Amino acid sequence: MNIKTKYNVGDTVWIIRFDFDKNEYVPDARKIIDIAIYAMEKSLNIIYSLDTLYLQRFSEDQLYASEKECQIACEMK
Numbered sequence: 001m002n003i004k005t006k007y008n009v010g011d012t013v014w015i016i017r018f019d020f021d022k023n024e025y026v027p028d029a030r031k032i033i034d035i036a037i038y039a040m041e042k043s044l045n046i047i048y049s050l051d052t053l054y055l056q057r058f059s060e061d062q063l064y065a066s067e068k069e070c071q072i073a074c075e076m077k
Contacts (some may be wrong), residue, residue, distance in 0.1 A: 001039065005046055006060050007032055013063040014070035015050065016077065025077045027070035 007013055009032050017028035034049035036057075047057045064070035 003037055003039065003044065003046075005035055005037075007035075007048060007063065007065075009033065009035060013048070013050070013065065014067055015058060015063060016070060016074050025074035027064070027067045027074060029067070 011032050012029055013032060014027045014029055016025050018024075019026045030050040030052060032048050033051050033055075036047040036049070038045040038047070046060055048060070048063060049055055049057050064073060
């Protein structure tokens with residue numbers, strides 16, 4: 001089995017964060033500090049831990065490669 005991740009440890013990615021002061025969703029840059037891969041018979045889960053205060057974990061579909069891409073997703077929320 002050959003598993004390829006979209007991002008690597010040390011990469012900077014963008015996540016959607018709610019800014020309570022602005023009362024809107026905003027892009028937030030974070031660094032990947034850990035990648036967990038769960039390979040099962042019929043599924044594959046890749047989970048990224050970011051350098052957030054609570055070491056939050058995200059799947060690939062919750063991460064964005066650029067601020068612009070993340071900003072578009074924020075505006076759609």
